[in-house]
Amino acid sequence: MPKPEILDPQGKAVLGALPRLGFTGVSSVRQGKRFELTFDEEITPEVLAQVEKMAETFLANTVIENFTVRVEQ
């Protein structure tokens, strides 16, 4: 996701459109990217560390983006 201090024009556009479409109560919208990686092997702490490194060096632009890694079954 874009860092809080980074402008997010797409999120702002969505936020502006919501009331016109009848949706209220949303105070902020941020748009970012999501990657789903599938592994054949089991997700060990080593694999997870590798994914963190992937995200940090390659999938996310850490100058402007934060990232979180989550395991789903």
Added chain:
Amino acid sequence: MPKPEILDPQGKAVLGALPRLGFTGVSSVRQGKRFELTFDEEITPEVLAQVEKMAETFLANTVIENFTVRVEQ
């Protein structure tokens, strides 16, 4: 996320680049979008239903994309 039957060239490009960067074991990569919506009010089932409707009618292109809604504190 793009539906399984939809081509995902960005995901494919990432998958192809990973071994060149020294990352192994990944069998599939899919790239999609993520929206973070902030509400001032409490997330009641009604609010959640509204968010589902937002996602279905506006945030996701349900012809080519699946979506999931998750509440985070």
